[in-house]
Amino acid sequence: MNALTMPARPRATPHEPGTPLVAVENVTLRYRTEKAKITATRNVSFSVNSGDRFVLLGPSGCGKSTLLKAVGGYLTPEEGRITVGGRQVKAPGADRMMVFQEFDQLLPWKTVLGNVMFPQLVTGKLSPKEAEAKARHYIEKVGLTRAIDNYPHMLSGGMKQRVSIARGMAMEPDVLLMDEPFAALDALTRRTCQDELLRLWDETRFTVLFVTHSIAEAIKIGNRILLLSPHPGRVKAEVEGVDDVSAADGSAARLEREIHDLLFADEPEDH
Numbered sequence: 149m150n151a152l153t154m155p156a157r158p159r160a161t162p163h164e165p166g167t168p169l170v171a172v173e174n175v176t177l178r179y180r181t182e183k184a185k186i187t188a189t190r191n192v193s194f195s196v197n198s199g200d201r202f203v204l205l206g207p208s209g210c211g212k213s214t215l216l217k218a219v220g221g222y223l224t225p226e227e228g229r230i231t232v233g234g235r236q237v238k239a240p241g242a243d244r245m246m247v248f249q250e251f252d253q254l255l256p257w258k259t260v261l262g263n264v265m266f267p268q269l270v271t272g273k274l275s276p277k278e279a280e281a282k283a284r285h286y287i288e289k290v291g292l293t294r295a296i297d298n299y300p301h302m303l304s305g306g307m308k309q310r311v312s313i314a315r316g317m318a319m320e321p322d323v324l325l326m327d328e329p330f331a332a333l334d335a336l337t338r339r340t341c342q343d344e345l346l347r348l349w350d351e352t353r354f355t356v357l358f359v360t361h362s363i364a365e366a367i368k369i370g371n372r373i374l375l376l377s378p379h380p381g382r383v384k385a386e387v388e389g390v391d392d393v394s395a396a397d398g399s400a401a402r403l404e405r406e407i408h409d410l411l412f413a414d415e416p417e418d419h
């Protein structure tokens with residue numbers, strides 16, 4: 149599913165202060181294949197406040213991507229409900245932009261500028277002139293102004309991910325949905341991209357829902373972390389105040405160990 153195919157949708161109206169921006173309530177998500185029904189997540193609840201860097205963390209196959217897609221409106225919960233800005237999610241919308249792990253999210257025949265402008269033009273949200281100004285602004289924010297006229301094949305993996313982030317941010321969504329956006333990058337580039345995302349967040353305080361299976365990445369990116377059990381995913385715990393831990397005093401390493409123990413405590417399989 150490509151974020152670029154999203155239909156235009158009015159921005160969510162500002163929600164009541166004190167109420168969560170994203171509310172996931174008792175959500176069970178299932179896939180139906182020819183042979184079986186696969187429960188990806190069972191009875192999951194969490195809420196994301198405006199300005200949160202909320203991380204979904206859990207082992208491979210626990211349903212993190214499935215949950216993110218459901219918030220994106222690409223999957224409908226079999227039970228429970230999801231609201232964004234107080235409105236029930238029923239379809240994809242420009243208030244929820246997704247950034248994926250894969251590098252091939254960009255249109256190969258468009259330049260960096262063209263790619264970042266594209267969703268604005270498709271949704272008719274802005275005039276071409278306004279879309280260009282906004283795109284240039286966010287391209288500058290991700291440090292790609294010098295590559296603005298380049299085509300995707302001329303960019304490194306990290307640069308392509310930064311274009312995807314600029315494209316998502318340029319839509320100024322209520323929530324940016326990021327599905328392991330840095331997982332395919334080499335360790336050094338991954339760290340740089342994480343630092344850049346945090347710098348961007350410092351500047352604009354956008355809301356992000358971020359999926360990863362790396363405990364270290366979750367601690368670095370998130371201010372709140374939801375721990376999911378192995379398949380099918382259920383909530384194991386929520387960690388708040390992650391911003392307060394630091395590498396310097398060893399508290400980040402301690403938290404990493406605690407999360408590890410929580411995540412990998414033995415649990416019976418349940419289908």
Ligand SMILES: Nc1ncnc2c1ncn2[C@@H]1O[C@H](COP(=O)(O)OP(=O)(O)OP(=O)(O)O)[C@@H](O)[C@H]1O
Binds near residue numbers: 187209212213215361
């Ligand atoms: N299109 C699909 N059809 C059927 N089953 C699916 C489909 N997509 C995912 N699943 C199954 O749903 C479960 C959750 O998958 P999901 O990709 O959400 O997990 P994840 O936690 O994001 O894993 P990873 O970290 O490996 O990406 C898995 O058992 C997976 O095999």
